[in-house]
Amino acid sequence: MSGDTPLLAVRDLRTHFHTFSGVVRAVNGVSFDVGKGEVMGLVGESGGGKSVVGFSILGLIDSPGKIEGGQIMLDGEDLVSAGEARMRQIRGREISMVFQDPMTSLNPLHTVGRQMDEVLRLHSDLDASARQKACVAMLESVGISRAAERLGAYPHQFSGGMRQRVVIAIAMLAQPRLIIADEPTTALDVTIQSQILKLMRAQIADKGASMILITHDLAVVSEMADHITVLYCGNVVERGKTRDLIEMPAHPYTRGLIDSIPDPSNRQDRLRQIPGSVPDIRNLPKGCNFRDRCPRAQAVCREVEPELMAQHATLWAACHFPLKPGELA
Amino acid sequence: MTTFLQSELFHNYRRSSSAIIGSGLMALFAFAVLAGPFLVAQDPYDIAALNLMDSYKPPVWLEGGDPRFILGTDGQGRDVWASVLYGARISVFIGLVAMMASCLIGTALGLIAGFYGGILDTVIMRIADVQLSFPSILIALFLMSAVGTGVDKVLIALTAVGWVVYARTVRGSTLSEIEKEYVQAAKVAGLPNRKIIRKHVLPNVLTPLIVIATIQVGTFVLIEASLSFLGVGVPITQPSLGLLIKNGFDVLFSGLWWTSVFPGFAIMMLVFGINLFGDFLRDELNPRLK
Numbered sequence: 001m002s003g004d005t006p007l008l009a010v011r012d013l014r015t016h017f018h019t020f021s022g023v024v025r026a027v028n029g030v031s032f033d034v035g036k037g038e039v040m041g042l043v044g045e046s047g048g049g050k051s052v053v054g055f056s057i058l059g060l061i062d063s064p065g066k067i068e069g070g071q072i073m074l075d076g077e078d079l080v081s082a083g084e085a086r087m088r089q090i091r092g093r094e095i096s097m098v099f100q101d102p103m104t105s106l107n108p109l110h111t112v113g114r115q116m117d118e119v120l121r122l123h124s125d126l127d128a129s130a131r132q133k134a135c136v137a138m139l140e141s142v143g144i145s146r147a148a149e150r151l152g153a154y155p156h157q158f159s160g161g162m163r164q165r166v167v168i169a170i171a172m173l174a175q176p177r178l179i180i181a182d183e184p185t186t187a188l189d190v191t192i193q194s195q196i197l198k199l200m201r202a203q204i205a206d207k208g209a210s211m212i213l214i215t216h217d218l219a220v221v222s223e224m225a226d227h228i229t230v231l232y233c234g235n236v237v238e239r240g241k242t243r244d245l246i247e248m249p250a251h252p253y254t255r256g257l258i259d260s261i262p263d264p265s266n267r268q269d270r271l272r273q274i275p276g277s278v279p280d281i282r283n284l285p286k287g288c289n290f291r292d293r294c295p296r297a298q299a300v301c302r303e304v305e306p307e308l309m310a311q312h313a314t315l316w317a318a319c320h321f322p323l324k325p326g327e328l329a
Numbered sequence: 330m331t332t333f334l335q336s337e338l339f340h341n342y343r344r345s346s347s348a349i350i351g352s353g354l355m356a357l358f359a360f361a362v363l364a365g366p367f368l369v370a371q372d373p374y375d376i377a378a379l380n381l382m383d384s385y386k387p388p389v390w391l392e393g394g395d396p397r398f399i400l401g402t403d404g405q406g407r408d409v410w411a412s413v414l415y416g417a418r419i420s421v422f423i424g425l426v427a428m429m430a431s432c433l434i435g436t437a438l439g440l441i442a443g444f445y446g447g448i449l450d451t452v453i454m455r456i457a458d459v460q461l462s463f464p465s466i467l468i469a470l471f472l473m474s475a476v477g478t479g480v481d482k483v484l485i486a487l488t489a490v491g492w493v494v495y496a497r498t499v500r501g502s503t504l505s506e507i508e509k510e511y512v513q514a515a516k517v518a519g520l521p522n523r524k525i526i527r528k529h530v531l532p533n534v535l536t537p538l539i540v541i542a543t544i545q546v547g548t549f550v551l552i553e554a555s556l557s558f559l560g561v562g563v564p565i566t567q568p569s570l571g572l573l574i575k576n577g578f579d580v581l582f583s584g585l586w587w588t589s590v591f592p593g594f595a596i597m598m599l600v601f602g603i604n605l606f607g608d609f610l611r612d613e614l615n616p617r618l619k
Contacts, residue, residue: 060516063447091519105510109532118528119518170518 005076006033007210008057008178013070015049015056022282026052026065028234032227034178039204039211041225041242043218043257047278049234050214054180057212058095059087074178093123096171098200100183102163106155112139112166113151116173123174134173141206142169142199161192165199172203179204182214197224218257222246230254233281233289236308240315248325250317252294255328288320296321338613348609354602362421365414370397373411374566380406385580388587401587403577409587412573413595419569420596423480424549427487432542434488435495440526440534442496443503454500457493465490465548466555473561480563483556487549494541502534540611547603554596570596 015027026049034040042050055061057072059079072079074094079087099105107115116135120126126134132151139147142165155163164184171179181200185193201224204211215221221228222242229239230253238251249255256274276293288294291301298321306318312325333339342348361368371378383406386395394401400409442450460468472486506512507530515525554571556562558578563569568576570592577588 058517060513088519088521091517093519097514097517099510099514101510105514107511107515107529107533110528118515118520122519167514170514 007036007038007075008034008212009071009073010053010057011071011073013053013056013072014068015052015061015065016068017065019064019282024281025234025284026281027056029070030229030231030234030236031070032229032236032239034210034212035226036177037204037208037210038227039201039213039225041221041228042212042214042231043216043221043228044231045216045257045278047281048231050216050231051182052234053231054097054182054212054214057178057180058091058097059084060091089123092119092176093174094176095178095180096174096176098164098167098171098179098181098184101187102160102167103187105167106163108155111152111154112158116151116166116170119170119173135169138169138173139166142166142172142203144169160188161196164188164192164196168196168200168203172207172209175207175209177209179209179211180214181211183216184213185220186215186217193220194223200224218246219261230257233278233284235289235318237290237319238315238317239308240311240313244313244315248313248315248323250311250315250322251319252296252321252323253290254317255323256293288318341613342609345609347605351602351605351607351609354598355606358417358421358599358602361414362418365418369408369411369414371408371411373407373415382406385585385588387585400591403588404580409591412568413570413592416568416570416573416592417595417599419480419563419567420550420553420571420599421546423483423487423553423563423569424546427484427491427549427553428542428546430484430488431491431545432495432538435492436499436531436534436538438492439496439499440503440530443500444507444522444526444530450500453496457496460490460493461497466552469552469556470559470561473556478561478564480567483553483562486556487552490552491545491549494545495538498537498541499534502537503530506530506533536614540607540614543610544604544607547600547607550596550600550603570599 010033011031013027013030014025017024017026030049030053032040042053044050052061052065056067057079059082061067067080070080074090079090082090106112113132113135116138117131120131120134124131135151136147139150144150144162144165155166158166168184184200185196188196197220200211203209213221213224225242227239228242228245230237230245230251232253238245238249238254245254246258249258253274256272259272260274262271274293279289279292286305287303288297288301288306291297294301300320304320306320308316308318311317311322366372383395383398383402384404386398386402386406387393388401389396389399398408398410400413402408403412438453442453469486469490472489473482476482476485512525512529515529550570553562553569554574557569557571558575560575563572565572573592574589574596577585577590577592581589
């Protein structure tokens, strides 16, 4: 991590959901930093608590969920203890979000222009014509031609990829310092995915913003992110610089995720997968949460929960028996 | 306007005979209600214009009919045709106003219940559940006997009965709307809740209400008629169609049928027209039937 204070520092974040069938510890002691201008990839299987981290940062955890503890420091300001009024200023202005499904993240009844204008009306002092100009410029910068005309169009008049461009434009409008992208390319065609990723990269580089990229797709995150944090059952199991983590992961779970990416040059073997599925998060037993699916698990893994420890290169992993560089699980 | 004429809705409307008949009947009543006073020579509520010598004249095509009174007269010599036109005004007025009030209150409560959830949701919806377990005419009767008669009291009773369907429908649609990402996106953009409700949720839950509102006008006309027939509805000085039926009912079996039958026929046509058109709208606006 860089020397100066990071833009966002999450420390020991715990977000729990109190349901009738028990407490769901969706996020249970997660810490990470996002430096200025950095892209941080948040990776894990579904149900791993990735999106809950995103919504916790925005203060949008609805009942029965609650942030039970920890700190979320945005440039030195703690968002966990900030009031709702302050959070409303922060949302959209300091932190904005790009959603998974561009088919539902735009209101079908309002024109694109009106939905863009809404953000600027809320977060800037510009007059109507200045706002209009800003919207046109923003749409153009995300690669939408005839932008002035398109402001009057409704979401259904755009294709999926175009809509995601609009969503990105809306997210960038108020020039936020942090963008949380929650599976931004999952709902898109593969051919569109890399365009959208490039666009997001260019946008944040251009505006000097930081980004948290939430995804289950290691291929996407390895293209985009500077750092990667791997979540499993609400805990950080491994983190480090993207290249180190992809090329020589220390945690068997990360190894499993990487091995389950199809490799077109090797068509002989069956695609490898991680055996089993994510355990019931309502009653996690003590010890390592991954042990039942882990090929390296031993007796100690049933008893002692591993701490996040420095490994080779830039990696930190929570494992009693971490992999050495190049070692297969 | 041209876009409306090219729309699917208008296209289907022109091919649906029930929609045309229904809206035709509604248009007829709209005209009768608006132009009624100009269509008849006699003001049926102006005592001075009545002549007891004209009482119980049969319709004009029967023996003893008077060409001045096409549909005959009642016991006070009041023109039945004029009474029906004036009565329809009151019936339609009550139906429309009570519908609007119900819609306003029910939609607001449904939005609140669906959006905020929790204790508000529980309270509002349990009241609605309890209310739905009683026949609406019973609740209306109970309220009318508690607050007394009068047009305003009828409106209150009908609104108290009618808000429930809107609240339930709107709450259901709201719950599914707020799960959609554009509502999340609006929250993420920092929009305050009431703006999210007004600008993003409300417009997206309105469509099913159009159908409910249309059919409810018919239902309200019927409930009001029942209340008036039972003597707890509108006062005798402002007789609605229902009260006209009641007034004529006393002499119905003496062969003086016209004083009851014509107001009854008017109610039937009005509700029939509304329901036909409402059915058409339901078929058109229900995405599941497409």
